[in-house]
Each structure stands twice: as structure tokens, then as C-alpha cells.
Amino acid sequence: xxxxxxxxxxxxxxxxxxxxxxxxxxxxxxxxxxxxxxxxxxxxxxxxxxxxxxxxxxxxxxxxxxxxxxxxxxxxxxxxxxxxxxxxxxxxxxxxxxxx
Amino acid sequence: xxxxxxxxxxxxxxxxxxxxxxxxxxxxxxxxxxxxxxxxxxxxxxxxxxxxxxxxxxxxxxxxxxxxxxxxxxxxxxxxxxxxxxxxxxxxxxxxxxxxxxxxxxxxxxxxxxxxxxxxxxxxxxxxxxxxxxxxxxxxxxxxxxxxxxxxxxxxxxxxxxxxxxxxxxxxxxxxxxxxxxxxxxxxxxxxxxxxxxx
Numbered sequence: 001x002x003x004x005x006x007x008x009x010x011x012x013x014x015x016x017x018x019x020x021x022x023x024x025x026x027x028x029x030x031x032x033x034x035x036x037x038x039x040x041x042x043x044x045x046x047x048x049x050x051x052x053x054x055x056x057x058x059x060x061x062x063x064x065x066x067x068x069x070x071x072x073x074x075x076x077x078x079x080x081x082x083x084x085x086x087x088x089x090x091x092x093x094x095x096x097x098x099x100x
Numbered sequence: 101x102x103x104x105x106x107x108x109x110x111x112x113x114x115x116x117x118x119x120x121x122x123x124x125x126x127x128x129x130x131x132x133x134x135x136x137x138x139x140x141x142x143x144x145x146x147x148x149x150x151x152x153x154x155x156x157x158x159x160x161x162x163x164x165x166x167x168x169x170x171x172x173x174x175x176x177x178x179x180x181x182x183x184x185x186x187x188x189x190x191x192x193x194x195x196x197x198x199x200x201x202x203x204x205x206x207x208x209x210x211x212x213x214x215x216x217x218x219x220x221x222x223x224x225x226x227x228x229x230x231x232x233x234x235x236x237x238x239x240x241x242x243x244x245x246x247x248x249x250x251x252x253x254x255x256x257x258x259x260x261x262x263x264x265x266x267x268x269x270x271x272x273x274x275x276x277x278x279x280x281x282x283x284x285x286x287x288x289x290x291x292x293x294x295x296x297x298x299x
Contacts, residue, residue, distance in 0.1 A: 014183035018180075099154055
């Protein structure tokens with residue numbers, strides 16, 4: 001317990017990043033079996049990417065100390081990019097866009 | 101006494117970082133590079149997602165050849181290396197120069213494992229006769245992962261260079277080098293699910 005309290009924020013970030021990456025290993029196996037992850041699977045994987053990217057932005061790149069403007073701009077880029085990827089992927093899965 | 105000195109340093113740092121571009125760690129020019137890299141990779145990632153939707157069969161067949169476990173391993177390698185680089189920056193700020201330099205060298209060493217894993221992946225792919233010319237999936241796969249791997253190479257060189265900085269410039273150079281390295285990390289955590297896992 002006392003040992004746990006000694007973990008600093010940076011080390012916690014590293015542990016979170018390792019843990020979130022371990023979750024993606026489940027998809028790596030599933031992927032080898034050849035199936036589609038579906039829209040929900042894509043959403044989960046991109047949510048994991050956003051969570052990982054946020055740890056990197058706030059605690060590795062130290063935007064937690066850089067003020068709300070930078071935090072918003074950089075996490076905004078992350079969320080918008082992953083959101084756009086999800087939107088395109090979902091549009092394909094739903095047949096809104098596809099091969100001609 | 102030491103406490104008073106530490107508090108003084110902290111105050112100076114947070115004053116310097118209070119507003120605008122000065123709020124970012126390291127050299128401003130590195131951040132301009134980081135913004136442009138994130139813009140380019142962002143556009144390329146959306147392009148990849150659109151290309152997949154337009155040719156789902158080719159992409160599914162191509163992705164089946166990729167080793168998702170190796171991709172996860174490489175994510176762990178990069179976030180561990182990034183952690184070591186961030187520890188190096190923290191050590192530099194504390195004035196623990198030798199410790200800071202050692203952390204940067206370790207970050208570079210762990211980073212080189214990424215390249216070894218990537219080389220194994222490429223040799224498996226190329227060994228199966230799948231090249232940049234095979235189809236649209238493999239063209240984009242090699243371009244995106246290759247472009248990212250070149251950034252890993254450059255990042256390792258930068259980490260090695262900043263670890264050799266003199267005492268006067270050490271902290272800013274460590275912050276600058278680590279910022280580039282964290283950007284390479286950030287790009288990979290999106291590239292990995294996009295290219296390897298989502299299909």
C-alpha cells in the first residue's frame with residue numbers, strides 16, 4: 001500500500017499505457033482469425049488510442065502544465081482524427097461509401 | 101536549503117511556461133515540426149481509412165498478413181522508451197546530469213528494439229512476396245509504417261545527440277529531444293490500431 005503511494009504520475013501513465021496496449025492484444029488474436037472487428041470494435045480500438053494518446057500528450061509531453069488552450073488544441077486534434085477515422089470506417093461498414 | 105532552491109526552480113519554470121508558445125517544453129522550433137508532423141500523419145491516416153473503405157477485400161486480405169502481436173509489442177516498446185526519456189528530462193531538471201544522460205541512452209536502446217521488430221515484420225512480409233507494388237494496401241502499409249520507422253530512426257539519433265549536451269543547454273535539449281520522441285509515440289498509438297487491427 002505504501003509502495004503503491006510512491007508511484008508518481010509519470011510512472012502511472014506508463015502503467016496505464018502498458019495496460020491499454022495489453023487490451024489490444026485480444027484484438028490482435030481476433031484479427032489473426034480473420035474476422036472484421038465491426039463498428040463497435042473499431043470504436044473501442046479508437047477509444048483506446050485516444051486514451052493512450054491523451055496520456056502521452058498530458059504526461060509525457062507535459063501539456064498538463066501548459067495551460068488549457070494547448071490541452072484543448074492537442075487533445076482536440078487527437079479526438080477529431082480518431083473520430084474521423086471511425087466515421088469513415090462506419091460509413092464503409094454501413095455501405096454509405098464503398099467500392100464502385 | 102535544497103527545498104528552497106527546488107521551489108525557486110519550479111517557480112521560474114512555471115512562470116516561463118505560463119502563456120502561449122512558451123508554455124510548451126523544449127525548443128519552439130521542435131513544436132513547429134511536431135505540429136506539421138501531426139498534420140501530415142493525420143491526413144495520411146484519414147487517407148488510409150478512406151482507401152480501405154473503397155477496397156475492403158484487398159485491405160482485409162493484406163491485413164491478414166500483418167502480425168498484430170508484433171504491433172502491440174512495438175507499442176509497449178515505444179511507450180516504455182518514451183517513459184525513460186521523460187524520466188531523463190525529470191532527472192535533468194533535478195540536476196542529476198549523469199542519470200539524465202543514462203536515461204536518454206536507455207530510451208534510445210529500447211527504441212532500437214522497435215526497429216528490430218519492424219525489420220522482422222518487413223522481412224516476413226517481403227519474404228511472402230508482398231512488396232510495396234503488390235496492391236493498394238501494401239503500398240500504403242509500407243509508406244505509412246516506413247515513414248513512421250524513419251521518424252523512429254531520427255528520434256533515436258536525436259536522443260543520442262541530446263544526451264551529449266553540455267550542462268548549460270542540457271535541460272532544454274532533453275526537453276526538445278523528448279518532445280520529438282513523444283510525438284513519434286503518439287503517431288504510433290493511432291497508426292497501430294488503424295493499420296493492424298481495424299478491419
